[in-house]
Amino acid sequence: MDLIDIGANLGHESFAHDFDAVLARARAAGIVHMVVTGASREGSRQALEIARAQPGFLSATAGVHPHHAVEYTDEADAELRALHRAPEIVAVGECGLDYHRDFSPRPAQRQAFERQLQIAADTGKPLFLHQREAHADFLAILKNFAGRLGPAVVHCFTGTREELHDCLDAGYYIGITGWLCDERRGLHLREMVRDIPADRLMIETDAPYLLPRTVRPLPSHRRNEPMYLRHIVEELAKDRGEAPEITAAAATAAARRFFALP
Template identity: 40%
Template structure:
């Protein structure tokens, strides 16, 4: 049985006091063989932590570093220079998460758009894919991706929550669609539709831990072990066995991030 890859999790000490060590162990026991640890926050401490964790466990942990749209106002010359340096580290497989969030507007929209464009430029410079956060900003997200040449690097639409039209345009630019615990929510009809329809070679699974715990664990702090529930729901929507989802999404993760995740699970496997 092929194990799963959690393609988006936050494991910095602000969420996991032991820097995610126990959460990684629990996930491996549940059949998760790979982790893309995303480092974003009010400063670059989470990015540094993600890189350190990936360096310490290179066989099965990779890092992504970026500036979340909530924190777009923190992007200045110094932070850009450090992020540029971090993004070149061999343990870093993507620039992200970056994008737009018009739900909370923690940073002014014009600042978000400028930061987003600049960070796509960084990804093109270092030739690494991007991890996209978009919330209530579908039109502007797609427009900036297209205008800034994001198809040159591709990447992942993280925590997919849009509709089939958005998905089709993202797929056309070479992006993968990553499904989180939202897929298990009863009311997420448009996400269900896309998950059932999307090409098998362009789908991924993630937790976005510590957020968005899936059914039947809603209300709890999420962690990478819970990705199995999203994978099971994806299998149901596509009317296939979870083994096929595990195999496909793991192969897709390797292509999307241009590296393999080789560590075996510690006990059992996905769906065992």
């Protein structure tokens, strides 16, 4: 299986001591490309540096996560726009709304989201979106940009069936992570993933977060890493009632098309 991890936080400090080994294990597990997530000003700069060091194997996103929305100044906007001139940056984000933690005030979250949607509208790049417990405001803000945006993926989807269909009706892609494998929080996803059209389904680890709880043996450090994408695909295929090779081929094709990867 050729796999593409559309969301890996490879700039996280937990990867600093064995970064090359992490990439080697990913390749051995069938991963042919990864998109490094940029989720803050510093994180986006770092994601670009990481991608540049692995041409052809890594790309990156550049954006400001809602947790960091208070840092979204005019200077931040100018910096993101400069980063998006780099060919290695293939999507705007991670951006969106997070009312679950509210690490930034909601008005600041909405403003930062709108400004990044404007970058997507101006550059024509796809969107890498985050939404948690903010579904109505999230869709309303996106609707204000209707007709001006390219493709968008709702990264790490964890919502309800109704929210899933709202996103599908709006034309968005859906990113599925190891959340699917969490018997405490992800059981509802197992019942819904058949609803996602094959041409709008993508897969991701969100490493180092969301280690699939069904991996055996579980690593003692509990750090997720890209090599576990294969396990996520196998679990996802089981829930969709299809062979893992079918799920993998469709998700990889969708990712290549979405991010304009060679």
